[in-house]
Amino acid sequence: MHLKNLCFLKIEPDGPAGQKYMKVKLSFDKARGLRPDETADYVCQYDFEGNWTLAASTKELEDADYKSQIIELLKQEPKITQKAIAEKLDIAAGKVNKLIKEINKEKKEDKSPY
Secondary structure (H helix, E strand, C coil): CCCEEEEEEEEEECCCCCCCCCCEEEEEEEEEEECCCCCCCEEEECCCCCCEECCCCCCHHHHHHHCCCCHHHHHHCCCCCCHHHHHHHHHCCCHHHHHHHHHHHHHHHHCCCC
C-alpha cells in the first residue's frame, strides 16, 4: 500500500495553565504531500465559551518584547555591541543577532516609495 498524502499533527500547550483561556500550538510533525506554505505552525486560543481564535505564541510575544528593548538600547547607545545587548537582556548573543536581523528586515518591508 502506497500513501500519497500523510500528515501527523502535533498539538501541545503554549503558555501557563490556569488562565481564562487556553493556548495550543498546532504544528505538522510530518506533512508528506503538502507544500511548505501549507504546513505553518499555528497557535490557537480557546476561551472556554466555545470560541477559537488565532493567537500569538508565547515565543512570539517574548521576541516582540525583546525587539522593543533592543530598539530602545540601540537608540540610547547606537554603538552598543550585540554582546553587550545580550548581557543586559540576559539572552544569548546569537538570539540578539537573529532579532536584529528581523528588526532590519521589518524596517525594509515597512519602507515604501508610496
